[in-house]
Amino acid sequence: MPKVIVDTNRCKGCALCVRACPKKLMALSTVFNAKGYNPAECIDESKCIGCALCGRACPDVAIEVYK
């Protein structure tokens, strides 16, 4: 199972990863990080194909993808 790790402190909740995921697996969480943003998370890694499009879409390079 691929793994999608979001650096929640780096994330600014812009949702570009959400837009990018072909499987619609990325979503913004409801918690706030230190800077007041809602960081993104992968809601179902089991469906993840490890394509890393979420990572590539992230302006803050806050996502690591393992496969």
Added chain:
Amino acid sequence: MPKVIVDTNRCKGCALCVRACPKKLMALSTVFNAKGYNPAECIDESKCIGCALCGRACPDVAIEVYK
């Protein structure tokens, strides 16, 4: 007979009118003007066709042509 009048004080002896005349009628004189140039003159107005190409070639607009 056309008339070619060179303003000898204005003329700088550059010989561009000499180059331009289709009838080879323009030449630099041997006298010097106040600035030390040899002004141009029409050496034979009787052959002149009044085309004014000499005038048009002159950077100092020192030539008037009458017909």
Added chain:
Amino acid sequence: MAEKVLMKGNEAIAEAAVIAGCRHYFGYPITPQTEITEYMARRMPKVNGVFVQSESEVAAINMVYGAAGAGARVMTSSSSPGISLKQEGISYIAAAQLPAVIVNIMRGGPGLGTIQASQADYFQATKGGGHGDYRLLVLAPNSVQEMIDLTIEAFDLADKYRTPIMILGDGAIGQMMEPAVLPEPVERNVDKSKWATTTRAKRTSGGPNVINSLFLQAEDLEKYNVVLQEKFATIANNEVRFDSYLTDDADIVVVGYGIMSRIAHGAIDKLRAKGLRVGLLRPITLWPFPYMAIQNLIPTAKKFLVAEMSAGQMIEDVMLAVVNRRPVYLCGKMGGVIPTVDQMIKEIIRVSEAV
């Protein structure tokens, strides 16, 4: 009397220019003066005026040269690095004797620095940042109201002397809002057709109207410089402006302009309450500098404290006035830092205790 409005300093300058009949503005965005540019972008089309966002500060000042030479009331504005870029153009405008208003809302330097308020372009404005012998008449407002009043006056002075006027503000006054009254639009109808480039059909002079600062012969340029210097001498005689606050009996005279004069004012009120005899001499024209006003205080003042947001620039002019007859101290802040009233109080007390 017109109603009070709450206005930003930058917008006050812009609206005051419109009130003064300025219908041509050329400028380039830079913090902390961008509001002037943006205000003009909104306002000029409404009054049939011209707003051009120039490609650079260099282009802006040269558009000002063109428009001023063509007879218009014209303004440009920028902040420190942008004003540095205008120095060649300013020298040309002064040389060609063109009326124009140039606004510098200073930020922290040198280099890119910060966007916070500073007063470290004093030398550049008053001694000539550009090449050659010329002077800018430099006006230093310390409130939004004065930004309005001095801007309007700047246009009149520019036309009166056919010379560029600089309004030297700092980011704090540019950014702050405070109450002010906008006067009615002024009608001046200065006839410039004798010298401005207005076309052969419209000019009222004999020959071509030519705007120029080139002289092939040094002797001709020298004669022309004599004319310029006579004009500057006239300005120096006629146009010194300053404000005094409780200087009559002051042991310590603070000399400060712009935002620093306000902070000093606040400090002085508090210190007077404690019985310290402190006063404020506030130059309103930085050039011509009020040397005389300061000299007149030498008999009564024991010490001078120059308060400026720089490493010490205006202090040279104060020292030229005081000529060593009284000690002159500096309360300087650099890099965009604005002192608090309490810090100023401490400085004044330090000076009062110095021996």
Added chain:
Amino acid sequence: MAEKVLMKGNEAIAEAAVIAGCRHYFGYPITPQTEITEYMARRMPKVNGVFVQSESEVAAINMVYGAAGAGARVMTSSSSPGISLKQEGISYIAAAQLPAVIVNIMRGGPGLGTIQASQADYFQATKGGGHGDYRLLVLAPNSVQEMIDLTIEAFDLADKYRTPIMILGDGAIGQMMEPAVLPEPVERNVDKSKWATTTRAKRTSGGPNVINSLFLQAEDLEKYNVVLQEKFATIANNEVRFDSYLTDDADIVVVGYGIMSRIAHGAIDKLRAKGLRVGLLRPITLWPFPYMAIQNLIPTAKKFLVAEMSAGQMIEDVMLAVVNRRPVYLCGKMGGVIPTVDQMIKEIIRVSEAV
């Protein structure tokens, strides 16, 4: 000792730069300094150096910024209007603490003015034509030989203090030829890999080497400015240079630099022959200015005469030194006019007779 050569002042500067190890020159033609640019165009390819005719003075000074930041000994040169255009870049170079040599061979201003020699950019050079608090170390040669010596020294001073140095000459010294001796090339091998942008592979510091003058927080910029000011204070302490000629017993001390100091020298010789006690104080560094040297003459001198080719700029510094204890007169020439020795003699006699 090396043989004497007959050389033009401008070419002497250029060759001296090569001798000092300068292998990067960026410049734009302008009379009366174009010979520097042209000399470098011929010379640099012969010594494996880089000559770039930049698209403008603005580009040139920013190329200098890049090359200096990358660790090179680098020079640019121009004349008055071109130097005005460089003001933003100069402020950046001073702010980023980069060593660089900037030559201004002054011509008559303001505006386009003339191409004849002038000294009317004194304020711009010494007080800061650019924005923010910084100072240029300004060297003022008065002979072709000194153009060579001070240019070489300029590169060393630039590296020593990591700061821009200005060589302030005038069109006369730039254009004239006179005998001079060229020293052997110097080898300095200053290691700049600790701070210059040399790539990750070559830098010897820990982190990235960054050349920068931006500070988001005013407080940070203030701290940085304190560091800069301390450096300028050190320079002011260490680097004052001047020359005295017959000042010990002089009733009248002429203060003049560059070509004016030579004319004064000639006048003084003739006046001494007539029994008039006149001397010359010649600032070699215009900033730091030799205030002390002038102050030291107050006890013996009765009058000071400032001789400069401007409407009166250096005179402010002389007045700051003399602080009203002796009268200070001006012998000023504007617009590119150079006085003759006889004119200078007349001025000195006028001053000697003044009451």
Added chain:
Amino acid sequence: MEKKVFGRPSLLSENYTHYCPGCAHGIIHRLVAEALEELGVADKTIGVSPVGCSVLAQNYFTCDFQQAAHGRAPAVATGIKRVHPDAVVFSYQGDGDLASIGAAEVVHAAARSEKITTIFINNTVYGMTGGQMAPTSLPGQKTTTSPYGRDVKTAGFPIRVSEMLATLDGAKYIARVSVDTPANMAKAKEAIKRAFKCQIDGIGYSLVEVLSTCPTNWGLTPVVSFDWLQKNMIPYYPLGVYKDYEEAAK
């Protein structure tokens, strides 16, 4: 699993950026870093940052950097490259910086065929100073200095930088790319690599114009910003390679 298939390139530093949420500057930084690493030149790279939102780019890369005066990055890069001819030198510039105040410097760096590379970020607006009109603002576009929409009669027409520079003999590689989709991002990276290669092979000046976003000053969400880019920018600024060079003979 446990094989990292995507992460931060080592040329990017660990610092958090000051960019607004969703600003494409960050994406472009990553593409530049990856391109340089893949070409194996990260160790000999020197960057030049502009005045604009990317004024702090030096904080986000681990290579040496110089911060240039507004618009002068190509001149600064020229100075650097002439000192370190073996280094890979690039300027990173916004549209205000490059196409407005710095127009002369970029034209001349290209004409001189300086062996440097420019990454040009076209977001049709002055981001840093709060959304003023740029030379690249589209006709009718509302900005704080074109509050009634850019009026071509008084404010003129957008400059197509790639097309303009491609007329210069000294410009050896010029391309316009976008980062709105994964496919375009891949193409963008290829273009950036080819531009750097142009420099590394000593061929001459190269520039990649990247269509980018400014959600903050456009007043749109980051996601919608990319739609706006696709709908409005790409038609006006066609993607493609405007100038290419022949591979240097091996």
Added chain:
Amino acid sequence: MEKKVFGRPSLLSENYTHYCPGCAHGIIHRLVAEALEELGVADKTIGVSPVGCSVLAQNYFTCDFQQAAHGRAPAVATGIKRVHPDAVVFSYQGDGDLASIGAAEVVHAAARSEKITTIFINNTVYGMTGGQMAPTSLPGQKTTTSPYGRDVKTAGFPIRVSEMLATLDGAKYIARVSVDTPANMAKAKEAIKRAFKCQIDGIGYSLVEVLSTCPTNWGLTPVVSFDWLQKNMIPYYPLGVYKDYEEAAK
């Protein structure tokens, strides 16, 4: 006889010019004066002179004139035109002035589509300052700052200004002409007239690039200079109209 078939146009003043013998600046002055007179706008014309040999152009015309800082003539002309929209405003600029230091100003005057006209004198050299390299100097050309011939490897390639500006939407009329022969002079005048007409009709920015000579700094006689122009310049700078506009509907 006694009918004057050729003489000085009245827009030219009686002053003698300071130009070197045979310098084509004088021919171009005349063409500009004639074009403006023939269009009937001499009375409402304002000129802007550059820094370059034509720095004294104001002495040679009878219309009002402004002398601009080096390279800034298009900005100065913009300022004038925005004050007098009914006037015909032109800048007259050399190649150092326009293509080097003033590159940004001319690009932006064109992009803004200022209703002004630029007469651009390309003589491949800095005349006034004594023959330094210009952005238009040909590859290999010897000048005082390219003493070994312009080396494209270090000094780059000439800028073809007309081609470059023609890429801008705001540039409405762009042509390159020459004054080497009577036929080309006639074409040059037609181009200059059409450029002014573009302005008079309110269409937008217009520029005519005129290939010219600098006998003094080329080290050639005036006559030979024109041969050099024909042989070397025209092949590199092809004559022609690079941008044209449709006649405004009557």
Added chain:
Amino acid sequence: MTYEVVISGFGGQGVMIIGQLLAYAGMLEGKKVSFMPSYGPEMRGGTANCAVIISDEVIGNPLVSTPQVLVAMNNPSIEKFEPMMASNGVVLTNTSIVDRLQTRADVKFFGVAANDIAADLKNAKTANIVMLGALLKIVPLIKPESLILAFEKKFVAKPEVIGINKKAFECGAAAVK
């Protein structure tokens, strides 16, 4: 008497507007006032703040380095400004968003759930006005009437807005004792 106030929050929370309204109302009341926005790169981070001074005396420095009053619309505002507060200062937080706890004992904390109240009013955008209402109840910077007058003058072109704002203002006032 001089009040030095800082108002701080995310961009878009209307922080600048209530600062300006406060200053404007102070002016209408004949006070000396100044309003100073934060500007520049701070925008990028997404926070916005402004300093308002209302005084009977001439105002020197329009910047506030030791606020007596802080209106904090979000957590970072507390983080940044609480340490700078004057002793005995007053902090008013928007408890709908702010969950940070007070750390200084010498400062008085008040809270109002501005977003919730605004939501109740069916006008989420008026959360800032709710805060203003609460603020004037806690600290008598100016008379509430002056603020109502400020609404009326400021929104003279949009009378519907006046009513909405008055309502929000009153609810804010009612929400603190």
Added chain:
Amino acid sequence: MTYEVVISGFGGQGVMIIGQLLAYAGMLEGKKVSFMPSYGPEMRGGTANCAVIISDEVIGNPLVSTPQVLVAMNNPSIEKFEPMMASNGVVLTNTSIVDRLQTRADVKFFGVAANDIAADLKNAKTANIVMLGALLKIVPLIKPESLILAFEKKFVAKPEVIGINKKAFECGAAAVK
């Protein structure tokens, strides 16, 4: 002793070269010397001139406003500089070209047909050196030997030129009494 010399003519007549040779020779002789060319737009008009000072004292202003010696290679040179001459000054004209008559009584005029002499030497370009020879005969600015030395040093790479120049120099000297 100080000599202030102006040398003037058309561009191309070698005016600058003889000025530099004079200064160079003076230097070799141990004198203080300066050479100052005219520069800039004057070029355009086609005239060129330079000022040479040879002195035992420090040289102040390298410009010459009251020449003691004028070498005039063409008519405009006389026109321009004759009025500026010092009383008792010396003017040397190139009578091959100059036909203007002396107007000042207090200045001594000498003439040498430099172009003709140079033509006789089959080397038109040496007219300027002919003038130099004549000059040093009339005014002892420096020793002729120094000038010969200057030739030798200056043209060390082109020995053939040295001989030609020496010859022209001598013919010039011989042409005046």
